Amino acid sequence: MGRIRILSDNVANKIAAGEVVERPASVVKELLENALDAGATEIRVDVENAGRRLIRIRDNGMGMLRDDALLAFERHGTSKISDVKDLLSIDTLGFRGEALPSIASVSRLILETRSEDESTGTAVEIAGGKLLRCDEIACPVGTTLTVRDLFFNVPARKKFLRSDGTELAHIGSLMTHYSLGHVDKAFELVHERRELLNVTPVPSIRERAFQVFGSEMMADLIDLESRTFELRLAPPYVPSGARDSGEPPPEPECTKFTLDGLVSGPHVQKVNRNSVFLFVNGRLIRDKVLSHAVQAAYYNLMPPGCFPFALLFLNCDPRELDVNVHPAKTEVRFRHSSVVHDFVRDAVRQRLMESRPVSGMPAPTSPVPVLTSTHNDGEKLPGAALPQRGAELPFSEFSVRMEAAGTESEPSEIGTLLAAINARAEDLPEIQMNTAHPTLLEPSRPAAPMPETSPMAVRAAASRRIPDTHGALDRLPSDWDVPQNLSALPDLRPLGQLHDSFIIATGRDGLWIIDQHVAHERILFEQVLKQRASGTVEIQNLLMPLVLQLTPSQQFEYARIADELNAYGFETEPFGQRTVAVKSAPAGVGPADIEKVIFEIFEISESELRSASLDEVRRDLCATIACRAAIKINTRLETSKVEWLLRSLARCEYPMTCPHGRPIALRYSTRDILKSFHRI
Numbered sequence: 001m002g003r004i005r006i007l008s009d010n011v012a013n014k015i016a017a018g019e020v021v022e023r024p025a026s027v028v029k030e031l032l033e034n035a036l037d038a039g040a041t042e043i044r045v046d047v048e049n050a051g052r053r054l055i056r057i058r059d060n061g062m063g064m065l066r067d068d069a070l071l072a073f074e075r076h077g078t079s080k081i082s083d084v085k086d087l088l089s090i091d092t093l094g095f096r097g098e099a100l101p102s103i104a105s106v107s108r109l110i111l112e113t114r115s116e117d118e119s120t121g122t123a124v125e126i127a128g129g130k131l132l133r134c135d136e137i138a139c140p141v142g143t144t145l146t147v148r149d150l151f152f153n154v155p156a157r158k159k160f161l162r163s164d165g166t167e168l169a170h171i172g173s174l175m176t177h178y179s180l181g182h183v184d185k186a187f188e189l190v191h192e193r194r195e196l197l198n199v200t201p202v203p204s205i206r207e208r209a210f211q212v213f214g215s216e217m218m219a220d221l222i223d224l225e226s227r228t229f230e231l232r233l234a235p236p237y238v239p240s241g242a243r244d245s246g247e248p249p250p251e252p253e254c255t256k257f258t259l260d261g262l263v264s265g266p267h268v269q270k271v272n273r274n275s276v277f278l279f280v281n282g283r284l285i286r287d288k289v290l291s292h293a294v295q296a297a298y299y300n301l302m303p304p305g306c307f308p309f310a311l312l313f314l315n316c317d318p319r320e321l322d323v324n325v326h327p328a329k330t331e332v333r334f335r336h337s338s339v340v341h342d343f344v345r346d347a348v349r350q351r352l353m354e355s356r357p358v359s360g361m362p363a364p365t366s367p368v369p370v371l372t373s374t375h376n377d378g379e380k381l382p383g384a385a386l387p388q389r390g391a392e393l394p395f396s397e398f399s400v401r402m403e404a405a406g407t408e409s410e411p412s413e414i415g416t417l418l419a420a421i422n423a424r425a426e427d428l429p430e431i432q433m434n435t436a437h438p439t440l441l442e443p444s445r446p447a448a449p450m451p452e453t454s455p456m457a458v459r460a461a462a463s464r465r466i467p468d469t470h471g472a473l474d475r476l477p478s479d480w481d482v483p484q485n486l487s488a489l490p491d492l493r494p495l496g497q498l499h500d501s502f503i504i505a506t507g508r509d510g511l512w513i514i515d516q517h518v519a520h521e522r523i524l525f526e527q528v529l530k531q532r533a534s535g536t537v538e539i540q541n542l543l544m545p546l547v548l549q550l551t552p553s554q555q556f557e558y559a560r561i562a563d564e565l566n567a568y569g570f571e572t573e574p575f576g577q578r579t580v581a582v583k584s585a586p587a588g589v590g591p592a593d594i595e596k597v598i599f600e601i602f603e604i605s606e607s608e609l610r611s612a613s614l615d616e617v618r619r620d621l622c623a624t625i626a627c628r629a630a631i632k633i634n635t636r637l638e639t640s641k642v643e644w645l646l647r648s649l650a651r652c653e654y655p656m657t658c659p660h661g662r663p664i665a666l667r668y669s670t671r672d673i674l675k676s677f678h679r680i
């Protein structure tokens, strides 16, 4: 007796309806999900003509019984749920029983499958929804689905397909995501006999991410190291009269959430959310609650409007989720969404705080020394910043080819994924320095290799290392290659300042550059925040009250935030019409800056704080005060002051970025220095 049943109308009507076969990648998605649901550990996908001519997916899962092979093509034929209550705790990726019939109706399809329980397999052939044959065949346990000529009978849908590059990028992106979400399985993607992705099972997400992104990108990612959260649920209500007198009241139930994955340090700043990948119980989803939680974790660590790279895996009891929201199953609803939101936000923030990542200098991507580099047209070859070391990564090859093949400007998600890691603080406001000379130590944009240089050629050049006759490296301390984080700050040896603005220091792990203004800003920000919380803000009384003229809207803002200003040491009082007198200010803010600080606060208050929480208002006030009171650039510092700055910064809770999200320190690692000098 087969496993597949046709859902009753009652259940079928409760399933989120809608078309799911839009493009080749949506076919691959549905078939991949089926393979995973069938318990496959090895999945291979072959495509031709970006999936238009052929998509073949082979898995070593449980296969189908003969009786099921035809039922699988009936609408609402599924082995995964049977009644309405199953919809409340779905633990498989599929459940709608609609994918196979939908795909079969718009292509020429062959199913070959065998279950372990039967000695022979079954082949079913369907074209445009019509059954052509159903035969007994010899085949291994598992399932192979071959989908040819997608949309051959619906030209309208065919017309909406994009270029081969784009369609293939969607397939590649999807396979990559699923391979990240299921690290214990092997995935292979081959396009016209060229291998685009090939990953073997590994024990952790870190190792899978390494297979996919390579070691260099991993350096920017922080492992969340599996965080858990237990939510105690109220016990089901039983009226006391209904209980036996000796029976104890029912215990509250517990439900557990676990979060795993990788997030970037605050120095990786993206302009949109495209680099935030969320998996809930192995399913890749889009979700506002989780996206917001990720953004909130970086609050005050990144400029507003910037986003990190994140690959998050949340696992929970299926009863905590409703996945029956969207036909493509890409959205979920959480039963306890605010609990999930806060758990994710706090877990990510906590890890950021613990790991204190430091921004690396953009390492030269071209192994050719600057002198012999004949061009720098500013165009970056996609994938050129991919790992050049160690084994060849088919995925990196893939991304390069993908981008090269794409004739449209639509960025592939894969490109986004890779670029996410490469992006640095390039989008940040520039600091004006009064120096005419470009300097040796200024982090420069990586010199791009010639567009016609193939990545293979770049690799070959990298490996052409001149034998080392210039002094052996064995004098380096044994731990030179252990990357240091910002806890190393007090141990750095300051060498001086660059343009009286950036502190240059050496550490065990390379050369450090610290932006003195933003470093001090972070120190003051945390100090003022603490003082504000304990009501001990240091203030200075002004000899002469400062009289400020307000516009009507500033007058309105003033009325709203006067108490808060006061709590920060700005003692003010109304002084005639639309005029206020300031009698004191926070200790660090110089007299010339007081007026500017107050007007800046009005400005923030007007533009963004209407909807902000009091906590956010306070943080923004602190940030403004800290910025005004901090040591400016173009200021010479005594060594003792530099040492004090480094020590105080190390004591900060978040020494990575200033409250506006600019990085504080850059490290040019010993490894990168040695590599640039061709010593390793």
Ligand SMILES: Nc1ncnc2c1ncn2[C@@H]1O[C@H](COP(=O)(O)OP(=O)(O)O)[C@@H](O)[C@H]1O
Binding pocket: 003, 004, 030, 034, 035, 038, 059, 061, 062, 063, 064, 072, 077, 078, 079, 080, 094, 095, 096, 097, 098, 099, 100, 101, 142, 143
């Ligand atoms: N690769 C596969 N291996 C084993 N069984 C499969 C496979 N693909 C599909 N099936 C069976 O066919 C049924 C219908 O598949 P589908 O139309 O995708 O619906 P759903 O996945 O929502 O159940 C599944 O419930 C499953 O029993």
Ligand SMILES: [Mg+2]
Binding pocket: 030, 033, 034, 094, 095, 097, 099, 100
């Ligand atoms: Mg399915």
